[in-house]
Amino acid sequence: MDPTRVDLSALPVVEIELSRLSSVSSPRTSGEDPDHVETLLSAEWELPPILVHRPTMRVVDGLHRLKAAQVRGDTKIQARFIDGTESDAFVLAVEANIRHGLPLSLADRKRAAVQIIGTHPQWSDRRVASATGISAGTVADLRRRGGENGNEARIGRDGRIRPVDSSERRRLAADLIRNDPGLSLRQVAKQVGISPETVRDVRGRLERGESPTPNGNRRLRAKQHPLSLTEPDLGHALDRERLAVLEKLKADPTLRLSEVGRILLRMLTMHSIDGQEWERILQGVPPHLYGVVAGFARDHARVWAGFADHLENRATDLAAGVIA
Structure with a gap:
């Protein structure tokens, strides 16, 4: 099963200690935004669970929520676990950060597209574009600049293989x-x-x-x-x-x-x-x-x-x- 196609909302919620979590390899190169952390600290509603890659304990989605919990002095946080490879976890991190919360910058989305092209060369331009929030034409241009054109077939957004x-x-x-x-x-x-x-x-x-x-x-x-x-x-x-x-x-x-x-x-x-x-x-x-x-x-x-x-x-x- 493709981990990037999992219904994340259906995953069970667990409580996990903050000390076990890692925040490395985030697609957000600028780090946490202090203003966004402050907004989360003042929120009167319950924040959604963060997403964690079980094999590496890396936070896939929710770095600002993690930071807010640390500032409050919490020792635990609610989370959902995903499995799969680190490259698939990175894709999920990018998708999560372009669809809600504080969106990724255009530069971060392009950098993420380059990384995904490298780890998922069989993916079509449209599928990479869907994951990163940029156009398929931009993905194709990034692919050409990187010299990646040797695959005979690619997998599209619908999962079908096309030449x-x-x-x-x-x-x-x-x-x-x-x-x-x-x-x-x-x-x-x-x-x-x-x-x-x-x-x-x-x-x-x-x-x-x-x-x-x-x-x-x-x-x-x-x-x-x-x-x-x-x-x-x-x-x-x-x-x-x-x-x-x-x-x-x-x-x-x-x-x-x-x-x-x-x-x-x-x-x-x-x-x-x-x-x-x-x-x-x-x-x-x-x-x-x-x-x-x-x-x-x-x-x-x-x-x-x-x-x-x-x-x-x-x-x-x-x-x-x-x-x-």
């Missing part, structure tokens, strides 16, 4: 799409062995008359002009066909005449701006807010990706007659 070099599978997906355009993204993905998002990219390339496999030119341009959003990579400059689809959606009475439909249309329209407008917005972000705004953008991107996955799943179920 790193998917060029041949992309071509197979393209053949399936050409022969049966009515197949859903998930149906093609399941037959070929790639992700639905990759199938989406293949379909988009075919619609634009491009090769189903990336040629790398767009990535090269992005590196040469890192602030240019006039390319479709970041600006998502909409072509005429997509704008026409948006206009049809606006005219659809099932959307236009319902409150939820109008909210969706406003959201789609808000994001349907060209590359030059994205560039103007980018230039207008104050430097001291770069990290904050980037975090919000990544969070919203994950929400949209999850929204798209749910819609595709429903479309597949509808086609299969699972839902009416």
